Amino acid sequence: MDAEAQENFRDFVESRSSALLKTAVLLSGGDRHAGEDLLQNALIKAAGRWHRIEEPEAYVRQILYRQQVSRWRLKWPRRELSVPEPLENPARHGTDDGPGAADLRIVMRAALARLTARQRTVLVLRYFEDLPEADVARILGCSVGTVRSTTHRSLARLRELAPELAALGPADAEHQPSRDYSTVEVRP
Amino acid sequence: MNVDELVRDSLREQAAEQPALGPGFADRVLTVRRRRRTRALASAATATAAVVAIAVAVPLLNIGNDDARLASRTNRNGILAHPDQTPPRDMIAAGDLALGAYYTWETDAHGAAVRAYRILDPKTGTYVKTSKWSVVDIAPGLRTAAVLERNLPAKRIGLLDLRTGEVERWIPVDRGVASVEFSPDGSKLLATTYGKNPQLRVKSRSDTDGDGEGDWESPPGKPSSRTGFYILDVASGKGSWSEVTDVGRGGGPEDCVFNHDGRLVYCGTTSSPFRQYYDFAGDEVAAPANEVQAERYRGVGLSPDGKLFGGLSGGTMSKSYTKTHTELLDAYTGKKVTTVPGRQLLAWVDNKRLIALDLTPGPGSDGSVSRLVLVTIGSDKVVPLSGITKGFDGAAGYWTPVFAER
Incomplete structure (x- = not known):
């Protein structure tokens, strides 16, 4: 240089x-x-x-x-992460019917941190970078079907990790399960 | 709310919380790279005695053909410029700062002057015209805009999803608001309340752009109807209103704005120093030490590191020769530090670069026409970012930029 x-x-x-x-x-x-x-x-x-x-x-x-x-x-x-805990006061952060939006985001963060790197990467590309499935597939060097199935499984895994999310409606990706459940292949 | 919406919100919130990297990160990267190369060379020398050499295939990433991040494509210096476009059709940006929207003035069916916005579509990287909004402010990240509807003062604030062009949520307010602004971190909204529409404009006798019609301007001499401001939490929509008794210098809008670090609010006042600072509870507080000097000017605010601010402009303008400059002053002493090219400094890109409005020789009534440029402290170089407008009103192509962090 x-x-x-x-x-x-x-x-x-x-x-x-x-x-x-x-x-x-x-x-x-x-x-x-x-x-x-x-x-x-x-x-x-x-x-x-x-x-x-x-x-x-x-x-x-x-x-x-x-x-x-x-x-x-x-x-x-992997280093230990400090993830903020949901607060106890329901008046500020939720109701008897369930946790408030701020609490849910904290719960979600903790769940995201526990996903595998490939699951998290696909979610970041789809939902933070807002990339279409085809672009995610091209970036990661895999098929669109693999992106779709990984997204679907990642969202399902989030629900498993955080039962508080049960009250939330399904994502679009969860309405359209893919038949392609092959392992994510990523070019080194 | 769906799971994917919560994922999106959580990721954005987490991203927004990340403090910026300190200066010197590039040098840190280059130093580590040098060390690794030195170690690699030493290892290679040792390995000459080895019997078997293993070839390692280094992947070549197929970058050039990927178009996945169209809206964020940048050249080597992080600049997206379209010097052939005015008003711009395609995204303009420099560093972390982007032109998120801009507006021109148009006349509505009742003969009143109204703003016509063009808002950035982050998916296509182009500006899309809309006649729905009278005020637009873009949140950091270029994903969301706060909008007010046509009839001001408005009784609700919309949060517009820039990718879909749809309002995803309305925040109702009891008192009518006529301005809205995101805090620097995007977590709060500041909305100024008014009794009457402060955007109303009247036709004056003067015709500065020479289009044969009087210029639109704010009603002269009338006090502003400003009453106070709301501070609202974007996530919950909850917040508080604070009264401001001083109505400002009047004439046009007297919007309250966030201070440099977004921890206070200041509103224009009728008497020197022409600014009053408030905390979020509405209590009057003193100006931060590095904002006292800037109170005297209505120019560009403090640099990101809080050390400099824009002062007075000067230069030579004629039909055949135009060279302008603007002072940069020390935030604590108010003393001139240097000057940079440009007639009006609009926004800081980083601690070294600013986006300015520059005048160039042309057919305008004062012998000049304007364009957006990027200027750098310590350099005379001016990088055009947009095309040249023909005059100073909407009919002549003049547009007002709205910047946002990308």
Whole structure:
């Protein structure tokens, strides 16, 4: 990397790292340190190919998604997460009929942190990045059917992990179970 | 609420809570990369004695052909520019800052001046016209907008899903509001309450854009009908209203706004220093130390690090030559630190770069026409972001930008 490329790289990191970090932390199940590690490794890879990259942000994002799934495959030890606990006061946070919206979001966070990396990655791509199934499939290098089935199973797993979600209506993805229940194949 | 909606809300909430990375992250990355390369070279030298060499296939990611994040595509410096478009059709952005929407003034069936907004569709990366709203503010992340309906003051605030163009929730308010703004973290709404519509405009005798008709402007000399402000929690829609007795300098809207860090509110006042700060309970409080100097100006606010703010503009303008600049002042002392190109600074991209309105030589009545540009502290370089407008009202193509963090 020459001096100009380094300056260029610094400009890119300064302007986009905060947005990229948000995705990295979500992919890491809310673990800020793991998210920073993930982003750092993705940026190191991008720096190595800086002269040849046309779209740096798209490139870094793709590394984030694939690296996260690969990392899960390597079974890296996982740090303990501190997830906020739902509060007890029903007057503020819910009713006798069930938990309030703020409580449900906290419950959901805890459940998301307990999904496998591949399940969480698919949900982040579908529901945070708002990507259509075809784009998720292309990014992860698998079929649309696999994305659909993983989404379906991930939502079902969330319900298992958090019984408080029972009162919620089914997602669209749960109305359309896929016949393709093959294992997610992710290119290394 | 469905499970997928809760997943979406939870992920967005978690993302919004992440504090920004500190400065020097790029250097940290480059340092680690250098160390790893050094170690890799040392290992390679040792491995020359090995009998078997194992070739490791490095995956080549098929990035160039992927179009999955159309709305967020950026060039190498994080800039999305369309210098050939005015008003812009395609997304404009620099760094984390995007043009989330913009509006022009149009005349409705009753002859009144109304705003016509173009709001960013994050799926296609294009701006879509809508005549439904009189006020639009975009939340950080470019997913949601707060909107007010046509008849102001409005008795409810809509939360518009930018991907579908539909209002996903209405927040009712007892007192009519005529402005709405997201807090910097997107978790709260600030809505200013008025007794009458502050957007009403009248035709004046002056014709600054030379289109043969009087300019639309706020009724001169009339005090504002501002009464106070709401602070509302976006998630629950709950909040409180606080009275503001000073009606501001009058004439046009006197909206209350969040301060730099979003922990206080300030409202314009009729007398010096022309700002009064409030906490969220509506109690008057002193201005934060780094906002005292900025009270004297109505320019761009503090830089993200809170050290600089925009001051007065100057320059030379004629039909054949135009060069403008705006001062940047120290937030604590008010002393001039430097100047950057641009007639009017509009928003900070980061601590080094701003989006400004620049004047260029042209056929406008003062010899100039305007465009959005990106300017950098310490550089004379001006990067055009939009095309050049022909004049200064809606008929001539002038539009008012609404920025949001992406």
